[in-house]
Structure formats: structure tokens, C-alpha cells
Amino acid sequence: MKFAVIITLKKDVLDPQGKVIEQTLEGMGVNNLKNLRQGKYIEIELNELDEKKAYSAVEDMCKKLLVNLIIEEYKIKKI
Amino acid sequence: MKFAVIITLKKDVLDPQGKVIEQTLEGMGVNNLKNLRQGKYIEIELNELDEKKAYSAVEDMCKKLLVNLIIEEYKIKKI
Structure with missing residues (x-):
């Protein structure tokens, strides 16, 4: 069973890396960037047939290691 | 108009960072990881109402800056 985890900075947290990409694109002539x-993207494949169990295992990994819950939020999707 | 870009390493390219996460999770007792x-996740918001134009602008950014096409592949989704 395969899951995709998308980890993004919370709305009010500054994203300097994103800003640098934005400025670079603008410097390259992109003028309609708003x-x-x-963020980060992690694909996790589990040896687990029960979807509910697998989902909660992935959620556990997010909370214990992958996500810094103070500044980040995450979404889990089955793929 | 808002797009999500997911950038992942091609299948045959080694992913040392992923391996480290995998080993760490295993060290923490996760035993069903396969x-x-x-990968990377980028959210791009554009001042552009025409979806086709916006999509191709994002594709252009991927090819010119965001993605290393030799070792990475990308997916663009409207969100």
C-alpha cells in the first residue's frame, strides 16, 4: 500500500527558500507570479494490507519524525 | 490560479535522503516499511486566468529552473 505525504510550512511561517525560487523566476522574466x-513530498510504501492500519502508521511516522508540527502541516493521500 | 508541482527522483536514481529516513523509521520500530x-513539493500561484497559459507557464518554470530533468521527473496539478 502506497501513500504520498505532502508537508508544507504553515501559512504564517516565512518560507525563505520559496522566496528565493520566486525571485529567481522573476529574474528570469516570469512576471505573473503571485x-x-x-514543501516536501514523501512517498511511503508499506507491507500492510489493511488501509486503516496503514494510514494510521503513516500518520504516526509524520507525527514522530517527518513533520515539525510547530511550523509545518501535512496531508496524507493513498496513491 | 494555483498549481502544485511534485518533483521526484527517477525510479532508477538512488535516493540517499529517503534511505536515511527509512533507516531512521526502522530504528524507531517501524517494521512494515517497503x-x-x-521528493520536492512546490505550490505556485499565478496571476493568470487562462488555465492553458498558466499550465504551460508552470511547465516552463519546471524545465528551466525547478527540475533537473536528467535525474528528476515532475507532475503538475491544478489545485
Whole structure:
């Protein structure tokens, strides 16, 4: 069973890396950028047939290691 | 108009960062991991009402800056 985890900075947290990408794109001539934020993407494949169990295992990994819940939020999707 | 870009390493490219996360999770007692790969996630908001134009602008950004097409592949989704 395979899951995608998308980790993004919370709305009010500054994203310097995203800002740098934004400025670079603008420097390259892109003039219709409104906003750009960078996050992380993790694909996790589990040996687990029960979807509910697998989902909660992934959620557990997010809370214990992958996500800094103070400044980040996450979404889990089955893929 | 808002797009999500997911950038992942191609299948045959080694992902040392993903491996480290995998090993760390295993060290923490997760025993049903089959595979884990890390990628990047970028949210781009554009001042552009024409969806086709906006999509191709994002594709252009991917090819010119965001993605290393030799080792990475990307997916663009309207969100």
C-alpha cells in the first residue's frame, strides 16, 4: 500500500527558500507570479494490507519524525 | 490560479535522503516499511486566468529552473 505525504510550512511561517525560487523566476522574466511556497513530498510504501492500519502508521511516522508540527502541516493521500 | 508541482527522483536514481529516513523509521520500530522516496513539493500561484497559459507557464518554470530533468521527473496539478 502506497501513500504520498505532502508537508508544507504553515501559512504564517516565512518560507525563505520559496522566496528565493520566486525571485529567481522573476529574474528570469516570469512576471505573473503571485506566490510560491516550497514543501516536501514523501512517498511511503508499506507491507500492510489493511488501509486503516496503514494510514494510521503513516500518520504516526509524520507525527514522530517527518513533520515539525510547530511550523509545518501535512496531508496524507493513498496513491 | 494555483498549481502544485511534485518533483521526484527517477525510479532508477538512488535516493540517499529517503534511505536515511527509512533507516531512521526502522530504528524507531517501524517494521512494515517497503520503500520510501523523498521528493520536492512546490505550490505556485499565478496571476493568470487562462488555465492553458498558466499550465504551460508552470511547465516552463519546471524545465528551466525547478527540475533537473536528467535525474528528476515532475507532475503538475491544478489545485
